[in-house]
Amino acid sequence: MHMVSAEDVMSIASEAGRIAGLAIRPEQGAMIESRLAGLARAEGYDSVNALISALQTRRDIKLTGAAVEALAGRDTWFFRLREQYELILSELLPVLARARGRTRPIRIWSAGCSTGQEAYSMAMNLAEETGLIGDLQVEIIGTDISRRAVERARAGAFSQFDVQRGLSIHRLVKHFEQSGKDWRLKTPIRSAVRFEADNLLNPSDTIGQFDIIFCRHVLSTLTPDARKRVIGNLAARCAPDGYLLLGEGEAAYAAGPFRAVRGQKGILARETVTEMAA
Known part of the structure; x- marks a missing residue:
């Protein structure tokens, strides 16, 4: 070589x-x-x-x-930083639902979604926890600069190696079906997420505003100037009372437009929220 x-x-x-x-x-x-x-x-x-x-x-x-x-490809797996998904269900969604009065869907953005495991993990969680969220409508969108990654995410088919990372046997059986050597997500989970090719340096103006943004293990791969620009773009597309979820060691990058939520690792709020609402 x-x-x-x-x-x-x-x-x-x-x-x-x-x-x-x-x-x-x-x-x-x-x-x-x-x-x-x-x-x-x-x-x-x-x-x-x-x-x-x-x-x-x-x-x-x-x-x-x-x-x-x-x-730009990123390593990703299902239910990475599992505690953040649990926090979304138990605290963030109820807080946002009360603030919105259930008048519109809660919008979640997986920014830099790679092959879709992050967004699909959220969709599986929501499908399993209807008792917690009731009739609350949630819209999930994943974007990535890699068109190839987006195509793979839309297909919802994952290798044996992929499904062994973060997925329990129970979830594999419940949400996937075998397709040749791969495992493909069943239609209800695949249809719960929309994927688009987009560049975080210049995100589409039509993408709209979001209540919860995942941007985990992306900022650490960028130059300082690009990181600052991406944070500005995320802040511009985050609701005034929305939240940003980052990866390990990335919270300091977002200081300024976002503030850390007290006691919650990697969870930042768009406005001056320092702890979860009761």
């Missing part, structure tokens, strides 16, 4: 930063090799080095976009 050169790392890192705000370090050549290998093969190049060389010389917008999308 040909290792990606330092010059090629700098070249692709520049494009990834410009298009998606990704922070790629000089020592991440192996990561670039791993994530671009499939694209290189699909496009007929004999190595990732050859692909990057073509990106430099051809200035092919579509190919460059595909490369950046591949680099």
Whole structure:
């Protein structure tokens, strides 16, 4: 295997930063090799080095976009940070339902949704806890810069490896059906989530406003400037009394537009809420 050169790392890192705000370090050549290998093969190049060389010389917008999308891929699994899902059901949704008077759906955004496990975890939770939420309507939308990831999310089909990460046997049997070597979510869960390709640096104006935003393990992959821009975009699309859920160690990135909710790790409020409503 040909290792990606330092010059090629700098070249692709520049494009990834410009298009998606990704922070790629000089020592991440192996990561670039791993994530671009499939694209290189699909496009007929004999190595990732050859692909990057073509990106430099051809200035092919579509190919460059595909490369950046591949680099933006995130590792994700079902019910990651399980306690946050439990908190949404037990505290955030009741608080928001009282504030809205159940006059409109509660809107949840999985921002940087990857292949959809996060959004589908929320949909499974809601389907299982009708006793807690009653007739409350909830709309779930997932967006990701990677069109390939969005296509996989829409299909709702996951490998044996995927379903072994975070899913109980009970949930696997209840919500999935076997499809060849994969496990596919049953229609009620798949139809509960809508997925769209979108860039958090420039999110669509039509996406609307949300009551709860997941943006976990995304900010830590961005450059400082991109991180600031994304936080601003999330704040602009979060309801005045809405909440932002971040990954481990990411809460400090959102200081300013959001405030930490006292006693709740990774949960931030859009306004000056410091503890959950009684």
